[in-house]
Amino acid sequence: MTAPTVPSASAPAALRTTGVGRSVRDSLVITKCNLIRVTRVPGMIIFMLVQPVLFVVMFSYVFGGSMQIGGTTDSSVYREFLMVGIFAQTVIFATVATSAGIADDMRKGLVDRFRALPMARGAVLTGRTLADLVQMMVTMVVLATVGSLVGWRIHEGALKAAAAFGLLLLLGYAFTWVGALTGMLVGSPEAASSGGMMWIIPVTFISNAFVDPGQMTPWLRHVADWNPFSATVQACRELFGNPGVRTSDVWPMEHAVEASLLYSIVIIAICRTLAVRKYRNATS
Amino acid sequence: MPVAIHAEGLVKHFGDVRAVDGVGLDVPRGSVLGLLGPNGAGKTTIVRMLTTLLRPDAGRAEVAGFDVLKDPDGVRRSIGLSGQFAAVDDYLTGRENLQMVGQLYQLSARDAKARAKELLERFDLAKAADRTAKTYSGGMRRRLDLAATLVIRPPVMVMDEPTTGLDPRNRLALWGVIQDLVKSGTTLLLTTQYLEEADHLAHEICVIDHGRVIARGTSDHLKSQIGRERVEVVVHRRDDIAGAREVLTARARGEVTIDDHMRRLTVPVTGGARLLADVIRDLDERGIEIDDIGLRRPTLDDVFISLTGRAAEADEPGDAAENDQTEDQPVKETVK
Known part of the structure; x- marks a missing residue:
């Protein structure tokens, strides 16, 4: 090993970016690294893609035909109804990976390195959530393809469809921050993944994703109507022109697009603030 | 001589445990201070406070002229930290690891790339540069970790038990690297549980026990103290x-x-x-x-025994807070 010379500290010139510029730049560096990581663990990508496809097939062929949507039990109507639910559930499931990944990062020495670098404080978490968002986009493309094979269609034009995908990704992104926060709190990737399922199952099932809340008992129907998850599902059904748009006088159901946006933005604002604060003060 | 690291009255509690209990130290620019103590003595906690990873409960510290509480980013721009466990991303290649750190040190992408190449060659990692760090041996990981801390050629280096877990050959090689760094003017704060290491590398030694400095001086001075x-x-x-x-x-x-x-x-x-x-x-x-x-x-071992009444390797069951950090992780690292 030759001697590593250590000349003056000024050597490679540091970019004196500060504030937002630095924050964006650092986040993108971390995003890129996280995406490289994903390509090095191909098993993860396959699992990420197979799971939602499995859901589509299971739900359409097991439940389809026995579910009444819009006054019909026609299984092709249920399949169109179902797809938005699967889209939304899939972006929420991504949270588990975020949460476990961040818990794992925190346990390793790598986070100490990041925290001792003159980088933006939120960048490690932001980079991670952005990388997860990119993966979500890939999953959406695959799912949409599978969906069109089982009969799902866009009825309201490309612009509204794009808006619907936008809402889905925004919801998914909001929940990656829930994942980031829980990942910071639980401290172990194992707890993060099993703990994640504990709230994801009720959130996605007590909703309009797979059944018509009109058939639920009143209190459960109330929960489903106010569930942020339901708002996005309702908004997307409207925008795609899919069957099963719920008629309800509850505000988030009547103004689903606005409600979906509002919920997602509030979730990001709260969870990001808490997660970054937690990261800054982390002692592990 | 100007001081590169100055600390006074540092205190840190973990629950009921007073992990660091009023530590002060000074490291003159260009010199090496060894923090010597058994597992759980509080060495790592001191290092974490000096490198802005942990807020002290009391006391103050300056590193390279920057206050760790008032200007943590100033400190971060001036230090290279090499922790107990090689802080490298397993799924990135050696080159990608160094480029990432370079960019996070706010180098331009081009500078980060050039610097990564230079460091990989200097640390004998050029051949393995495009393999993921997961495939590296313990010694290679250490070298990559050290290379990452040198990306910006920091004037102050902090190394927490740099040779823990290395075989004797790699330990000697790393000592060589450290000595070269010091020769070129870097100030170094080093923690170790190996008396021989402190004796070999440090100009001055602080013996830490139960979160306190129980003795300080040159290795010869300490040895002469016990006679x-x-x-x-x-x-x-x-x-x-x-x-x-x-x-x-x-x-x-x-x-x-x-x-x-x-x-x-x-x-x-x-x-x-x-x-x-x-x-x-x-x-x-x-x-x-x-x-x-x-x-x-007399050896430093004797110094230790005479100061603390026990051998340096002895473990303190009471200091669980720090032991959790120092002992859980290597197991996990090797399992992977």
Whole structure:
């Protein structure tokens, strides 16, 4: 090993970016690294893609035909109804990976390195959530393809469809921050993944994703109507022109697009603030 | 000489445990300070406070002229931290790891790339540059980790147990690198549980125990504190211990310590080799057969035992807070 010379500290010139510029730049560096990581663990990508496809097939062929949507039990109507639910559930499931990944990062020495670098404080978490968002986009493309094979269609034009995908990704992104926060709190990737399922199952099932809340008992129907998850599902059904748009006088159901946006933005604002604060003060 | 690291009255609690209890230290620019202490003594906690990873409960510290609480980013721009566990991303290649760190040190993408290439060559990692760090050996990971801390050529380096877990050959190689760094003007704060390492690398040593500095000085100074050279005799027959003791008491100055089981007697002396010859003659006259005899210079081990009443490697069950950090992780690292 030759001697590593250590000349003056000024050597490679540091970019004196500060504030937002630095924050964006650092986040993108971390995003890129996280995406490289994903390509090095191909098993993860396959699992990420197979799971939602499995859901589509299971739900359409097991439940389809026995579910009444819009006054019909026609299984092709249920399949169109179902797809938005699967889209939304899939972006929420991504949270588990975020949460476990961040818990794992925190346990390793790598986070100490990041925290001792003159980088933006939120960048490690932001980079991670952005990388997860990119993966979500890939999953959406695959799912949409599978969906069109089982009969799902866009009825309201490309612009509204794009808006619907936008809402889905925004919801998914909001929940990656829930994942980031829980990942910071639980401290172990194992707890993060099993703990994640504990709230994801009720959130996605007590909703309009797979059944018509009109058939639920009143209190459960109330929960489903106010569930942020339901708002996005309702908004997307409207925008795609899919069957099963719920008629309800509850505000988030009547103004689903606005409600979906509002919920997602509030979730990001709260969870990001808490997660970054937690990261800054982390002692592990 | 200007001071690169200055700390006073640092305190940190973890629950009921006072992990660091009023530590002050000064490291002159261009010198090496060794923090020596057993597991759980508080070394890592001190390092974490100085590198802005942990907020002290009390006290203040400046690193490279920046206050760790008021200007943490200033500190971060001036230090390279090498923690106990190689902080590299397993799924990135060596090159990608260094480029990432370079960019996070706010180098431009091009500068980060050039610097990564340079460091990979210097640290003998050029051939493995495009393999993921997961495939690296322990020594290679350490070198990559060290390279990452040198991306911006920091004026102050902080290394927490840099050679823990390395085999002797890699340890020696790393010592070489560290010495070269110091030669080129880097200030270094180093923690270690290996007395030999502190002796070898540090200009000055702080002995840490239970979160306090219990002694400080150069290695020679510390050794001279516990005194002088000693004569150590191992007698062949257990029955001769009493006789040998009389001989030593007459010749030496100080109390004779006896290890019955090993049939070993130790006593502080002055007079060096001549005295040793006298002792041998006296023993011979009495017909006491000896297995071994020698003049021993004090080691840092002796310093440690005399200061703390126990050997340096001894573990403190009470300091669970820090032990959790120091002991859980290597297991996990090796499992992977």
